[in-house]
Amino acid sequence: MKFPLILAAALAFTAQAQAQTAPAPRAAADQIVTKKGPLTMQPITHGSVVFSWNGKTIYVDPYGGAAAYAGLAAPDVILITDIHGDHLDPKTLAGLSVGKALMIVPQAVADKLPAEYKAQVRVLGNGQKLDTLGMTVSAIPMYNLPEAPDAPHTKGRGNGYVLNLGGKNVYLSGDTEDIAEMRALKNIDVAFVCMNLPYTMDVQQAAQGVLAFKPGMVYPYHYRGQNGLSDVEGFRKTVNQANKKIDVRLRNWYPAAQ
Incomplete structure (x- = not known):
């Protein structure tokens, strides 16, 4: 009778190990064409997204635990x-292979990063730009x-970013109104725009902001607030009723909550 017991224990251990290492569910990635090959955009969760382009991988606000990034470069x-x-998450950083990564951050983030990352940090303030690895990063x-x-987000502390990747401009709003x-903003090809009260914008504010700068494509992201998830379908309807040319792409940024 020992063998079946040993086998059962082994199977239980394997199942537990697989559960611990299994990647978190993720929304499907999208691709757009640039002058230097495809840009892949992988939603992770909340305000976190991963870009793959020209042989490089860019993590934005890595958060949610290392399992959320399993299988990614x-x-x-x-x-x-x-x-x-939900933007600066030392626990998630500690679980990822970030030793060779350049960390582009505002000064307030640099001041709070663990000491082990200091040599990797490049500080950008609002209005500054950095050309690196074939791309341009602009902090706004x-x-x-x-x-x-006493606002949750004071002017000058944090950065939104505009990335120029092979001639395509990608806007990341960060936490803003x-x-x-x-x-x-001008000539934005892809925008990631937040909408969660009481910390950032409501759906109508986000829609009106998007209608003002007219990106070619927009993803609602960072849309979990105190009262649950924002009405991203309502955002799409509001934007497209006013401007059908803007491609509003809805993705599930909270699959683990389903």
Whole structure:
């Protein structure tokens, strides 16, 4: 009778190990064409996304645990937008192979990163640009309206980013409202736009901001707030009723919650 017991124990251990290492569910990736090959855009969760382009891998706000990134290439570049735990997540960073990654961050994030990463950090402030690895990274403001010292996101602390990848401009809003700097964006091919109260915009604010800068394609992301998930279908309807040319792409950024 010992053999069946040993076999059962072994199977149970294997199942447990597989459960611990199995990748988290992810929404399907999308691709667009650039002058230097395809750009793959992989939603992860909340405000986290991974780009693969020209042999390089870019992690944006890695968060949610290392299992969320299972099967993806190690990052060459990590962009972090803000100091909050759903953007700067040391626990997730510690579980990933980030030793060779350039970390592009605002000063407030640099000040809070664990010491082991300091040599990898390049600080960008609002309005600054960096050319690296064949791409251009521009840091732009992200903040709450009305501006106030006690706002969740004060002007100048965090960064939104515009990436130029093979001639395509990709905007990452970070945590912002429909500020003048966002509305003034030009020639954005792909936008990732937040919408979660009370921290950033509501759906209508996000829609009106998008209608102002007219990206070719937009993903609602970072849409979990205090009252659950924002109405991203309502966002799509509002945008496309006013401008049918904007490709609103809805993806499930919270598959683990289903």
